[in-house]
Amino acid sequence: MFYTPITKQDDLFPLSYPTTAKTLMNKHGLLDDQQAVTTDRLLREIDTLELTYPSAALLCAKQANVVDTLIVTMDVLDTNSVEQITGLQAMTWPVLGQLDATSGAFELRYGLPDLYMAAMAKAQQEPAYIDRLQDYDIRIVSSLPTAVEEDSNTIWWAQLERVSATDMRAVETAIESGMRVFVLGLTNQKAPAQGFSEDSMQVPLYVANVELQAQQLTQLVDIMPTVVGHYMNCAEGTKTWSLGQDIAKHDTEWPMIASYGSQLVIYTEAERIVIDQDATTRMFQGTEEMPNAVPPTPILINALRDVKRFSATGE
Numbered sequence: 473m474f475y476t477p478i479t480k481q482d483d484l485f486p487l488s489y490p491t492t493a494k495t496l497m498n499k500h501g502l503l504d505d506q507q508a509v510t511t512d513r514l515l516r517e518i519d520t521l522e523l524t525y526p527s528a529a530l531l532c533a534k535q536a537n538v539v540d541t542l543i544v545t546m547d548v549l550d551t552n553s554v555e556q557i558t559g560l561q562a563m564t565w566p567v568l569g570q571l572d573a574t575s576g577a578f579e580l581r582y583g584l585p586d587l588y589m590a591a592m593a594k595a596q597q598e599p600a601y602i603d604r605l606q607d608y609d610i611r612i613v614s615s616l617p618t619a620v621e622e623d624s625n626t627i628w629w630a631q632l633e634r635v636s637a638t639d640m641r642a643v644e645t646a647i648e649s650g651m652r653v654f655v656l657g658l659t660n661q662k663a664p665a666q667g668f669s670e671d672s673m674q675v676p677l678y679v680a681n682v683e684l685q686a687q688q689l690t691q692l693v694d695i696m697p698t699v700v701g702h703y704m705n706c707a708e709g710t711k712t713w714s715l716g717q718d719i720a721k722h723d724t725e726w727p728m729i730a731s732y733g734s735q736l737v738i739y740t741e742a743e744r745i746v747i748d749q750d751a752t753t754r755m756f757q758g759t760e761e762m763p764n765a766v767p768p769t770p771i772l773i774n775a776l777r778d779v780k781r782f783s784a785t786g787e
Contacts, residue, residue, distance in 0.1 A: 522784035523591055523592070523595055523784070524782055524783065525592075526713040526782075527711070527712045527782055530600060530712055532704040532705060532706040533705050533706075534608045534703065534704055535702060535704055538702055539650055539651060539702075540617075540625070540628065540649075540652070541626075541627045541628065541651065541652045542616070542617065542628045542629075542630070542646045542651050542654070543580075543627070543629040543630070543653075543699065544616070544629075544632060544643060545576075545629070545656055545657070546632050546633070546634070546635070546658070547573035547576075547659055549657030549675065549676050550634060551676055553634075553635040553640065554655055554676075557644055557647075557655075557678075558644055558647070559644065559647035559680045559681075560643075560647070560679070560680050561679055562677070562678050563678070563679065565687045565688060565689060566671070566690070567656065567675050568673045568674065568675075568690070568691045568692065569657060569658055569660055569673055569674065569692060570586060570659055571732050573658045573659055574589075575589065576675075576692055577631065578592075579691070579692040579693050580658070580692045580695050580696060581599060581629075581696065582599050582693075583693045583694075583695075583697050583714030583715065583716040584693060584714060584715055584782070585693065585715060585729070585730060586732075599696070600713035601713055604706075605700070605704070608625075608704065609625050610625045610626070610627065610703055611626050612626075612627045612628075612629065613626055613627070613628050614630070614631070616628060616630040616639060616642045617642065617645075617646060617651075627699060628646075643655070647681065650681055651680075651681060652679075652681050652682045652699075652702065653679060653680040654678075654682070654698075654699070655678040656675055656676060656677040656678065657675040657676055658675065658692065660672075660673070660674060664732070665759060666759070667737075667744050667746055667756030667759070668732055668735070668737045668744065669756070669758070670689060682698075682720065684720050685720065685721065687719055687723065687724045688723075688724040688741070689724055690724070691728065692716075693716030694716035694718075694719050696714065696716065697710035697714050697716045697717055697718045698716075698718045698719050700718075701718035701720060702720070711781075715779065726739070726741050727740045727775050728740075729775045729779045731779070734749040735747060735748055735749060736779070738767075738772070738775045740771060743756060743757050743762070745767045745771070745772065753767050753772075
């Protein structure tokens with residue numbers, strides 16, 4: 473049977489955790505009995521969150537022999553137009569998009585779940601990797617390149633409403649020049665299936681001049697770690713500023729946690745655990761709900777601890 477909610481919560485997870493997990497979560501520092509707030513606050517209402525971001529100083533070294541990068545995003549990718557661009561290759565594994573383009577753009581830019589979006593905006597906190605890239609004279613420009621310059625030390629990010637013929641030529645020119653190219657959607661046109669199945673949340677990803685490891689599942693939060701990893705190598709990889717990973721260097725790591733508005737979803741190889749805004753948990757396999765299933769406690773705890781990495785209450 474499902475867990476019965478309680479009324480204790482913390483600043484990052486303003487939701488009530490299941491009673492049967494309360495003692496164990498207290499033991500692992502995931503609940504604080506001195507913090508009592510109402511149970512009707514949603515997961516994304518984290519304006520009072522005290523950020524610890526980045527979690528440590530970025531100790532990095534500049535990579536040699538780098539080339540420019542072009543990222544092209546659309547709210548919903550026009551795949552018919554994109555597939556006409558010579559040189560792009562579609563990735564075959566699912567990439568988890570977001571419910572709306574604003575959340576998707578945040579996840580891509582920061583490499584963090586959208587549950588951090590309000591806190592980052594309130595703190596006026598820029599992504600931690602930006603300062604370090606600037607130390608290496610690498611700039612980020614929000615547009616398509618108007619002319620391809622060799623070794624211009626630039627990451628281009630063009631957010632397009634639609635793909636025009638001019639845009640297509642610009643992307644093809646970038647590919648021909650050897651630029652690393654990522655083209656993807658932030659959302660899709662499907663209504664998310666019950667349980668946020670991979671298929672219902674999937675967005676297309678196309679790349680050129682990029683060698684990625686074969687994956688089982690990726691997220692928008694993995695894109696910028698993959699981009700930045702080309703320019704600098706850091707002592708702790710991207711863990712000090714992102715919950716994503718460099719998919720050019722790493723395979724899929726399970727479990728994987730995502731946030732969609734007021735809900736958290738933990739993806740494992742076989743099932744999904746959905747944590748609703750009232751903290752009840754549900755498990756799914758494929759498109760089917762598992763009505764009598766109980767989430768494995770270690771998976772639940774480790775995933776929640778990981779997503780709390782940049783909260784003052786996280787470990």
